[in-house]
Amino acid sequence: MPTLKDVAKASGVSVMTVSNVVNGRPRVSEATRQRVLAAVDELGYQVNLTARSLRAGRSGTIALSIPRVDHPYFAELAAAVTDALRPGGRHLVVEQTGASREGELSALSQARLQMYDGVLLSVVGLKDSEVARLNGDMPLVLLGEEPMPTGRDHVQLGNFEGAQLATAHLIERGARRIAIVGGTVDPTHTGMVGVRTAGWRAAHTAAGLVADDRLVLPPAHFAMAESREMIRTALADGLDIDGVFAVTDQVAIGVMAGLHDCGLRVPEHVQVVGFDDLDVSEHLVPGLTTVDPRMDLVVAESLRLLDRRMSGEEFSAEHLVMPVRLVVRGTTR
Amino acid sequence: MPTLKDVAKASGVSVMTVSNVVNGRPRVSEATRQRVLAAVDELGYQVNLTARSLRAGRSGTIALSIPRVDHPYFAELAAAVTDALRPGGRHLVVEQTGASREGELSALSQARLQMYDGVLLSVVGLKDSEVARLNGDMPLVLLGEEPMPTGRDHVQLGNFEGAQLATAHLIERGARRIAIVGGTVDPTHTGMVGVRTAGWRAAHTAAGLVADDRLVLPPAHFAMAESREMIRTALADGLDIDGVFAVTDQVAIGVMAGLHDCGLRVPEHVQVVGFDDLDVSEHLVPGLTTVDPRMDLVVAESLRLLDRRMSGEEFSAEHLVMPVRLVVRGTTR
């Protein structure tokens, strides 16, 4: 690859002048500019971004670190962040951590993240103490529903509110035996599963009903196939339900398939509500009633906080819980 | 951030020795190693990957460049590549080009790609001449179904074969008026849409039938909502069909929703086959009959070719068309 030096030699000027031309800086005479650009063109010169980063201390790139890109929720998040960044001409790369602690620890190595000007970090497997260990000087905004160190900016969804909305809607539409698929009976569980289960429980209480712990089916990696199998097994074991709150849309899709496998119709026999409002959810048959996590707000706020950090000024950490809203479609009556 | 120099000062050795310790190189006495590691720990030293890249000429990172990560096909591709790379401990980042020529041109700037040791490039909007302009020295493997310069390694799906399989299956199951949604009547179209349409046509011919051009519904960004609207409009206009070959599973999902909107049942009234075998396709109700693009093969071959390029040796370009297979589920009888 040709370097600035090569271009300088070819056009008979100094490296600095070439650098000035390449970066569109003002004080360069039109004649030299033309000569330099000709040489750039002829040699096919391209700036070396690694060298530029090293020198400038900035890479011009932001990273979004997510567990897996083939989980539609994260994929949609990544696309939304990219779109939000585009108008400013900033560049995003997506890092996948692999949803395992090892993967997250390695993808999150200080060293790697240091290559970016800012990092949006969506973590699932790490303890907050491990996240807290990350260099405090790095512009970093945490996303996600797990417990996080309080000293950092953190944007999360209205998990409790959403679960409550979803469950209340099922109750309102006449469901009385509402399973939560992907829930937990462990009251110490403070992550997404715990909070959404609490919302499910609270909606029952608010309606003067009692949530039945036998209707709590545990999470199964939030995968479609596992959820399908789980609901099928539960029904075969005699579980009697007329509603399901699925903790994610992926789970809901698995549940709907499982209900169909068992000859139950949605919403006639069992009503279903999900959480995430994935792109596909609108086009299922019937359309999935679900909780819209307002990803637009999440992205906007996250980038606002990240920009603040990247500005270099000092701010105290914000902890944001974004509002959500229910989207009613065909899986509820 | 502390540097090698800081650690060297703190532990009373030279920068070089610290570098040797940090990189686990052999000839360092156990005593100094301990001393250095203690200093590393105390100062919280982390290697600067930018500097290392600049000096070493390698970044240890591979990039996968795809149009959008929220298109499930690309998301699954990205996840598959990540998984395939993990055993070797190599690192992948995902670059999104945005499915527009401008986006691809900017994300594909030589300069940016040069930061990576190798690039898997999945392009949709660029002309092959633009792709050809990329530096020939960069380890690069092209993925995707559009025409590509012949001088580079290129892995693509069995588009023709898959479309033919899908359509033949519909014919075999009794469909006679088979629309292709996302097809083209333009015989000069050589991209994915053109080839899959050719396969649809060929299956008719092979069965002694004649493909009806009125059954070709054009592509609509391969999006669910647009496809849904398109099939709805076509049916309202009196289109008479008993089968649909959707050029992608996303299109198929839109089509199924649209058919449902019009009161048509799948597979009783209209049978449907897709292409991509997305994760979600198995769990739709009914399950989607589709073409499995054998992403495992695509990924394995792509990485084999990329490794070859990264080895630095010279090879002549390979152009691979991977086999596909039909997955029969509930949307066909």
Next chain:
DNA sequence: GTGAAAGCGCTAACAC
């Protein structure tokens, strides 16, 4: 075993 010197390609700061 350890270290000094050189330089990867670039740009900020300052001279002319």
Next chain:
DNA sequence: GTGTTAGCGCTTTCAC
């Protein structure tokens, strides 16, 4: 306007 100097943090080379 243009050039010189210095150095970002690291590793390769080679001397000791």
